[in-house]
Amino acid sequence: MNEVAEESKQVSYRVVEDENGNVKLECPAIGKQFAAEEISAQVLRKLVDDASRFLNDKVTKAVITVPAYFNDSQRTATKDAGRIAGLDVLRIINEPTAASLAYGFERKSNETILVFDLGGGTFDVSVLEVGDGVFEVLSTSGDTHLGGDDFDKRVVDWLASNFKKDEGIDLLKDKQALQRLTEAAEKAKIELSSLTQTNMSLPFITATADGPKHIETTLTRAKFEELCSDLLDRCKTPVENSLRDAKLSFSDIDEVILVGGSTRIPAVQEVVRKLTGKEPNVTVNPDEVVALGAAVQAGVLAGDVSNIVLLEVTPLSLGTNSVGDIIPRNTTLPTSKSKVFTTVGDGQTRVLQGEREFARDNKCLGSFLLDGIPPAPRGVPKLDVKFDIDVNGIFSATGNKQVITLTGATTLSKDEVEKMVKAKEDKQKREAIDIRNQADSVVYQTEKQLKEFGEKILGEVIEKIEAKLQEIEDKFGSGSTQEIKDSIAALKQ
CATH class of the missing domain: 3.30.420.40 (ATPase, nucleotide binding domain)
Structure with missing residues (x-):
């Protein structure tokens, strides 16, 4: 959560922390x-x-x-x-x-x-x-x-600061106003790529007992560059x-x-x-x-x-808290390196990624839990571990004689991912059944209307309708849900 603490203040939705310390996005509507x-x-x-x-x-x-x-x-x-x-x-x-x-x-x-x-x-x-x-x-x-969002944020802060100075109202605390400011800031940034100045108009940005409040101002390219000067330096x-x-x-x-x-x-x-x-x-x-x-x-x-x-190369160095760097940054991928090291306490070794001098300042990818090692004092077990980074830049590790399990490596466990995959598959199956039922109904109703009113419809129109009905029936056998959907939409037109 600490990694996104600053960014979470800039968005119009709530970013929360779950019981495991992982980042979640809250959707109050559902x-x-x-x-x-x-x-x-x-x-x-x-x-x-x-x-x-x-x-x-x-x-x-x-x-x-x-x-x-x-x-x-x-x-x-x-x-x-x-x-x-x-x-x-x-x-x-x-x-x-x-x-x-x-x-x-x-x-x-x-x-x-x-x-x-x-x-x-x-x-x-x-x-x-x-x-x-x-x-x-x-x-x-x-x-x-x-990134570009940071440039937008400078314009948002400038607008909000000026508005607070003039009206005494902090728009950054109003989620709806913040969203409108962000959209206007991005629009202004884009326009300033081809213009030297742009007008920013935000009517009814908020309201007080005195009535609605508006923002009407001009932002020049020079002012925009001044606001973003430190970002340009970065x-x-x-x-x-x-x-x-x-x-x-x-x-x-x-x-x-x-x-x-x-x-x-x-x-x-x-x-x-x-x-x-x-x-x-x-x-x-x-x-x-x-x-x-x-x-x-x-x-x-x-x-x-x-x-x-x-x-490809790996962008960040990879190592552990006990032996330091193992795979330096900009190593060509895929790569593999073995290291013999010992435990630092309780049979665990932390895997770290980053370029900071102190272990605590780098990104912890997780901790090794080594099974099958007899209890021993800290520093006694000698462990032969092979570190691999594949062509995707994703890390894994294997032990020579021990089984290595990496915990805390991602925000979602394998079970959670499988559960989400299954939920997605179930949703797709439900949608497929619903679409086929809908197609059945549309075909039945259309054929019924053709029988009832066929004499009043032009022959060429009937031919087109029958062709579309045949297309839907053909899609039942081999077509995807989306293809059946498209065929239904084409028939309704």
Whole structure:
């Protein structure tokens, strides 16, 4: 909960902590709390339904992109969300790497590129060598708490501060007003990418005994850049870190690729120009390039695209509280490393991920529970443990003779994920039954009306109706629920 404490103040819904200390999102309308994985699963399900409808085919497998600086817990949660949505997640791929795939696909020349990815909530920088179908990530860095939402927040705070000064009312405590401020701030930010100033009008933002209150103001691009100056400065450090880790200088970079909608902000582009000394490459659509790269990777995994080799790296160092670093950051994936170490107390060893000097400041991925070890004082047992990070950047561990169980690694247990998967399957089965019943009813009622009023309907109209009825009946045998739905909708038209 501490990780999202600051962000939870900026949203118009309630973020709460459950009995296990995990983050939940409260939905008072139906009296239920949702895990982040469940919300993500609903978004994925919507995307899958849209893709299935467009392709006229069932989608069951997916390549999902994540910010490059996501840790193990966040990657595992993303994979769980895919499973809850009913998907077989073939690969988790880093967003800057996906962007490089889209950019470098079918390019033959060897280039060293820097991908600057500033999205809605996260910021990533990756340095890659691209050429002849080989995409090798040299280093990656980032900030999972920096994105377009933070730029919006500066405008929200500015509006709320001015309103409090003028009216004595704190709009940040009003959830409805906060939502309207956030939407207006994002709109203004987008407009300032092409205009030097924008008008912000929020009528009836709140009311007092004296009557309704409104916000009517102008925000200039210069003022916006002033409000966000420290955020712009924060963009520099990950760029410098990634180049240092890759052992390169700015002169070694051939292209700088901008990814993410927030890179449309002129001040962000200017930071990139000044920092790298290069004009950013704008030949790719920053909103679509990551999805296109994921499609290329899906093509590789499906066997439709050949002669592409992707070499990813782990963004964060991995180690334990007893022996320190085991797998350093920017190690090429997949990777495996064995270590002999001992217990630090009560038979448990904590697995940590991050770059902080002290163990307590890093992300704890969980604790090892080692079964089959005779009771012994602290420091006596010698344990041979193999640490693995797969191509998705997800960690696992195995013991030479002992059974290792990692607890506390994710917010959802395997049982909870299975329960959510089952609930999703049950819901889909119920929906399928309801749709088929509805289709039966529609077919029966339509055929009945044709018999009663057939003489009054034009022959060509009857032919169209009968064709649509036949289409629904055909879908009963092999069609998906969505296809039957679409056929019913077509008949009603």
